[in-house]
Amino acid sequence: MQALRRPGGSVSVGELGEFGLIAGILARLPQGASSLLGPGDDAAVVRATDGRVVVSTDLMLEGRHFRRDWSSGRDVGHKLAAANLADIVAMGATPTALVVGLACPADTAVDWVNDFADGLREECALVGASVVGGDVSRADVIMLSATALGDLAGVPPVTRAGARAGDAVAVAGRLGHAAAGITVLTRGFRSPRMLVEAHRRPQPPYAAGPQAAAVGATAMCDVSDGLLADASHLADASGVSIDLRSGAFPVPEPMANAANALGHDALRWILTGGDDHALLATFAPAVPLPAGWIRVGEVLEAGEDGPAVTVDGGPYDGPQGHDHFAR
Amino acid sequence: MQALRRPGGSVSVGELGEFGLIAGILARLPQGASSLLGPGDDAAVVRATDGRVVVSTDLMLEGRHFRRDWSSGRDVGHKLAAANLADIVAMGATPTALVVGLACPADTAVDWVNDFADGLREECALVGASVVGGDVSRADVIMLSATALGDLAGVPPVTRAGARAGDAVAVAGRLGHAAAGITVLTRGFRSPRMLVEAHRRPQPPYAAGPQAAAVGATAMCDVSDGLLADASHLADASGVSIDLRSGAFPVPEPMANAANALGHDALRWILTGGDDHALLATFAPAVPLPAGWIRVGEVLEAGEDGPAVTVDGGPYDGPQGHDHFAR
Numbered sequence: 029m030q031a032l033r034r035p036g037g038s039v040s041v042g043e044l045g046e047f048g049l050i051a052g053i054l055a056r057l058p059q060g061a062s063s064l065l066g067p068g069d070d071a072a073v074v075r076a077t078d079g080r081v082v083v084s085t086d087l088m089l090e091g092r093h094f095r096r097d098w099s100s101g102r103d104v105g106h107k108l109a110a111a112n113l114a115d116i117v118a119m120g121a122t123p124t125a126l127v128v129g130l131a132c133p134a135d136t137a138v139d140w141v142n143d144f145a146d147g148l149r150e151e152c153a154l155v156g157a158s159v160v161g162g163d164v165s166r167a168d169v170i171m172l173s174a175t176a177l178g179d180l181a182g183v184p185p186v187t188r189a190g191a192r193a194g195d196a197v198a199v200a201g202r203l204g205h206a207a208a209g210i211t212v213l214t215r216g217f218r219s220p221r222m223l224v225e226a227h228r229r230p231q232p233p234y235a236a237g238p239q240a241a242a243v244g245a246t247a248m249c250d251v252s253d254g255l256l257a258d259a260s261h262l263a264d265a266s267g268v269s270i271d272l273r274s275g276a277f278p279v280p281e282p283m284a285n286a287a288n289a290l291g292h293d294a295l296r297w298i299l300t301g302g303d304d305h306a307l308l309a310t311f312a313p314a315v316p317l318p319a320g321w322i323r324v325g326e327v328l329e330a331g332e333d334g335p336a337v338t339v340d341g342g343p344y345d346g347p348q349g350h351d352h353f354a355r
Numbered sequence: 356m357q358a359l360r361r362p363g364g365s366v367s368v369g370e371l372g373e374f375g376l377i378a379g380i381l382a383r384l385p386q387g388a389s390s391l392l393g394p395g396d397d398a399a400v401v402r403a404t405d406g407r408v409v410v411s412t413d414l415m416l417e418g419r420h421f422r423r424d425w426s427s428g429r430d431v432g433h434k435l436a437a438a439n440l441a442d443i444v445a446m447g448a449t450p451t452a453l454v455v456g457l458a459c460p461a462d463t464a465v466d467w468v469n470d471f472a473d474g475l476r477e478e479c480a481l482v483g484a485s486v487v488g489g490d491v492s493r494a495d496v497i498m499l500s501a502t503a504l505g506d507l508a509g510v511p512p513v514t515r516a517g518a519r520a521g522d523a524v525a526v527a528g529r530l531g532h533a534a535a536g537i538t539v540l541t542r543g544f545r546s547p548r549m550l551v552e553a554h555r556r557p558q559p560p561y562a563a564g565p566q567a568a569a570v571g572a573t574a575m576c577d578v579s580d581g582l583l584a585d586a587s588h589l590a591d592a593s594g595v596s597i598d599l600r601s602g603a604f605p606v607p608e609p610m611a612n613a614a615n616a617l618g619h620d621a622l623r624w625i626l627t628g629g630d631d632h633a634l635l636a637t638f639a640p641a642v643p644l645p646a647g648w649i650r651v652g653e654v655l656e657a658g659e660d661g662p663a664v665t666v667d668g669g670p671y672d673g674p675q676g677h678d679h680f681a682r
Contacts, residue, residue, distance in 0.1 A: 064407055065512055065514065068515075068592070069446065069512075069514050069515055069516075069576070069592075070411060070441075070442040070443075070445040070446055070515075070575075070576050070577050071409045071410055071411035071442045071443055071445070071446045071448070071503075071505070071512075072409070072410050072411070073407050073408070073409055073410075073446070073507070073512050074407065074408050074409075074410055075406070075407060076403035076405075076406055076407055076408040077406055078403075079402070079403055079404055079406060080391055080400050080401065080402060080403055081400070081401050081403040081408045081504065082398045082399070082400055082401075083398055083399050083400075083401055083452065083454055083487065083488060083502070083504060084397060084398035084399070084454070084488060085454040085455070085456055085488060085489060085490050085500065085502055086456070086490050087456040087457075087458050087490050087491075087492045087498070087500060089458060089492060089493075089494050089498070092492065092493060092494070093492075114397075115397040115398045116397075116398055118397040118398070119396065119397055119398045119400070121398070125410065127410055127411070127412040127502055128412070129412055129413070129414040129456075129500045130414075131414050131416055131498065160410065161410065161411060161412060162412060163412050163413050163414050164414075165414045165416060165419065165420075166416075166419060167416050167419070167496075167498070168495070168496070169495070171414070171416070171458065171494065171498045173412065173414060173456045173500030173502075175410070175412055175454055175500075175502035176398075177408065177410060178398070180400070185392055185396075185398075185400050187392065187396050188395075188396055188397075189396075248397075249396070249397050250397050265395070265396075
């Protein structure tokens, strides 16, 4: 194993070699209480006390989901873990473990990879989970995968399919912040910092998922494609329509300012921006919303044309979400 | 959603769009008995009756782990699932579920992706598992990730760390076949078919893992980096040395013929080739080996220089394994 210094002072992944790289990563990943057998064997063993395990997987690609000049390795570690952990809490479960795939060019700085591992660890620690295993390979750009596991602790999973006419529609967490951050960065700015940071490190409302499950949320999902698109997925799965009230969404001052400065519509960021990993859920009318949830609309019977999502009673005029293969 | 025909007659992923692509994939993936909630929600829910879940993840990249002119989509589906499921049985567990990430160029033929899904389904069916979820994205080359889950059914996991001096060393499954297949393909040949097929679709000895666990195998691992490299990992984890007997390894006639024709050493394929996903395990001396296992060596006390792997009592002269970042 060689550990030569590059001119810039940092060692590259190719210089360190696969096994040295893995050893360095593992030293940064302490094992949590749910990890019965951590990294280093063919597979890990994770506690699944409930007798069921919740599982979700995500890919993140350099140039598509992040740019190294906009986000540090640590930001990317936070973001990858957050995206994946949010899917677990969106079922009403508590995350227990993450496994991660990392493919990168041989000239990637080892420091970047170590920062990435730090970000993973820090984000997992917010929910008491840990990184229990992974795989590394070489690629022309950085390609990341993560799979999160979670525990339902005896409650039924909250799917997208249980919303009923008359239910309240509510959200927890930020909306439109990451999308506004991307717009700001794309225009060459680095502020407002709050929005740029929201793109770099989403802040999913982790506690809100299990709390919604505990009070009997009828349906729930993670907002990753944009609120209108994800509300539409939930409406389709439940066979209902959803009407959102545009006035219900708080617009923080930095977002209002950025919208003004850039000639953008803040409501569009809120309704169509993904990547904040807010939660969207429906609750029976009599249920008081748990802390952190705000009511933003109502579930209606599906109309003659089937399930639909409207804003203030009418169709929203604009792009509704994200297709990864759209040009 | 558009479904235009390309000149060649097949629809591309970009033409079909993300949601149409996913719908087509899901139609090919029936859910097994362990899938309590399959694809389509934020996360899946998988039975984990044992109260623990075994988890392992792998990446596979076009140009590095497979080539589209050498392997069909179906081959690649088989190979990705096999690599991942083998890690689960190497712990002594039975696979229950797979989640898969697929990133591909917009001009990828939808037929390729559907074939890939068919391969995943067919390989999972061999062990009673199913694909319960996934993620799709766009990339410049095909990048795949898979995470497999498994159930230990009440037995302790068989790690790499339990081998003791005096134990028998045994293997189950093929060795060197996939490596010989790559050599054959690299030299521009397409036969012997048995070797080329072994590269395209490994045949891990799935039943042999839980069977070894049932008779109390002291240590076990999947042979993915090459027998010498993986034996070395097992020896290091157990703090022992391992001596292999070169005469113990059967050399099938097509491999002997290919070695002759290409001026290659068949034993080197067997000792250093990965990707067949054979199993390597150690058993207490008195234990009769389960069906399918052959004895290939012995566990020794580690020497003064620490754990080592020898062949016929001496060091093996040649490259020992695979570093993903080696040039």
